[in-house]
Amino acid sequence: MTADHEILTKPEGRYHHGDLRTALLRATETLIAEHGTGAVSLREVARIAGVSHGAPAHHFGNKDGLMLAFAQEGWDRMIEAILNAVDADRPGDGPAFLVSVGKAYVRFAITNPGQFDVMFRRDLYDLKDTGYLGAGDSAWVFLEDTIQRCIDEGFAPRDAAQSFTIIAWSMVHGLAALWNSGRVRSRFEKLDPDVLNEQMNEALTTMMFPGRPVQK
Amino acid sequence: MTADHEILTKPEGRYHHGDLRTALLRATETLIAEHGTGAVSLREVARIAGVSHGAPAHHFGNKDGLMLAFAQEGWDRMIEAILNAVDADRPGDGPAFLVSVGKAYVRFAITNPGQFDVMFRRDLYDLKDTGYLGAGDSAWVFLEDTIQRCIDEGFAPRDAAQSFTIIAWSMVHGLAALWNSGRVRSRFEKLDPDVLNEQMNEALTTMMFPGRPVQK
DNA sequence: CAGCCCATCTAGACAGTGTCTAGTTTTGCG
DNA sequence: CGCAAAACTAGACACTGTCTAGATGGGCTG
Structure with a gap:
């Protein structure tokens, strides 16, 4: 919803995100702040960043x-x-x-x-x-x-x-x-x-x- | 494996456990001690206690x-x-x-x-x-x-x-x-x-x- | 002792999850 | 330009929490 959020979302039509690692960390922070540590899931942070559910594993392993x-x-x-x-x-x-x-x-x-x-x-x-x-x-x-x-x-x-x-x-x-x-x-x-x-x-x-x- | 474990397991052939609430808490303790807090799941504690996967919810809600x-x-x-x-x-x-x-x-x-x-x-x-x-x-x-x-x-x-x-x-x-x-x-x-x-x-x-x- | 209520527990279904795999797109570098 | 490696996709699988409908039997009332 904010400008930050837009920056962290993958540009439409592009395959590579640009700075997915940072985007995923920011998504993690947002999720924890708004819904607690338990709300963090690889699939949800991927969703927020606008990438596929498997993408985070590439940057963080698991x-x-x-x-x-x-x-x-x-x-x-x-x-x-x-x-x-x-x-x-x-x-x-x-x-x-x-x-x-x-x-x-x-x-x-x-x-x-x-x-x-x-x-x-x-x-x-x-x-x-x-x-x-x-x-x-x-x-x-x-x-x-x-x-x-x-x-x-x-x-x-x-x-x-x-x-x-x-x-x-x-x-x-x-x-x-x-x-x-x-x-x-x-x-x-x-x-x-x-x-x-x-x-x-x-x-x-x-x-x-x-x-x-x-x-x- | 221990006598404790046996006590906490549902007697074979019986429908009611007897003291399922206690058994589930002990199973939780064992899981945390052996595999960490993240290893606790309702289904696993049910398995340890020898009851169906839905049983714990009856005692603890969720x-x-x-x-x-x-x-x-x-x-x-x-x-x-x-x-x-x-x-x-x-x-x-x-x-x-x-x-x-x-x-x-x-x-x-x-x-x-x-x-x-x-x-x-x-x-x-x-x-x-x-x-x-x-x-x-x-x-x-x-x-x-x-x-x-x-x-x-x-x-x-x-x-x-x-x-x-x-x-x-x-x-x-x-x-x-x-x-x-x-x-x-x-x-x-x-x-x-x-x-x-x-x-x-x-x-x-x-x-x-x-x-x-x-x-x- | 008989009957019945309700706590206890079962079993299936469903959406969501982490992780694995194979494949596709893009970047960077010689 | 060519190509290897990095970045990402998409499907599959086993597992999870939670919800339902139903089966069981313990214990209380009469």
Whole structure:
């Protein structure tokens, strides 16, 4: 119905689509957003893109491949979103940097609940796939570097890198997952998620670095 | 193959199963454990239970109903597991009580990854279902009471009930979810999950209640 | 104990799905 | 221009969820 949709539909009378892979990923995103993850089918995304029912298999191998590609795209998008947020916030010290990262993580999750969900759904595709694990690994490494910076600045014990990384990731991931599950949200109908996100990340970081000098 | 399996299979020559509802839930559990959540189908659980393909619909309405019942059973089991753990640990103060609860939460999640997953999969069934939300609510209320006890004992500010509840739940839920996703586990192949669970919950509670007197 | 209601379960049909195959169209490259 | 490979089509098949109509028998009423 939108211009986007037209671009993603195969031009009439043509045999080749042009950018079918992208079109199928966008169709997947639309389906998940409008009807949930369960509504995704190879035949439906093919229909939306205006191609035959067998076409998607050529680009993704099978349905698992489509979901995996969608998850990988999600990791790329999330890392990009975090980098942008950090750029915008210009945090002064390590803990402030961590707050910026945590807020961006949760914001990405609650603004892209469908894709975030797929990124952690190990039943949708082969977990051993190197690309999938690789994408998640870069997120881990990024987070670990953030913690390491806090350690280098004297905010945390020198041997805390791994445990603090797990703690930080667990905190923001749990908050995001619970919010998206609808269980937390249902108790804060009138609360702006961004406000909750801000408050939680500030509180969590304060707990992690109790001796931290307060930033203006 | 096991005795359990035989009990759950319809007695030969009989028309009525006896306890088909339970048999179907157990078949669901087995399928998820052995082949993942995606392997669950009404026809396959019917096959395992030795009944016709249409029988499950009578007990659960449709597939969503089966998954919802499985999720509800999960909530019941988790609350029971937490109560048992608290009984066994006999924690002295509020924070120790919280550690006991948190450890039991994570332990349930990593020993029942399939069921835990389904409990938070809002795409598998209608989120507005009162039974589903009700089960989750009792968990929230239980956790909030635990936090309230910490407040009453002077370990946390009086107005911290809600935010501390979110923080605590986010922590343990995030840890459980990340572990089950395989991303954390892949980095600690040789580490006993129970050890990580213990250490994390102690560390997290120490962060939440920094002034807490150390327990023996 | 007899009769009957209704929960339980069967069996067939139907549209929709993933995946496989063989074949058709088009692109890109020497 | 020629041609191999990539992109896509179209049909088939087994499987799925759900809907129907009907068969069975457990348990309650009288």
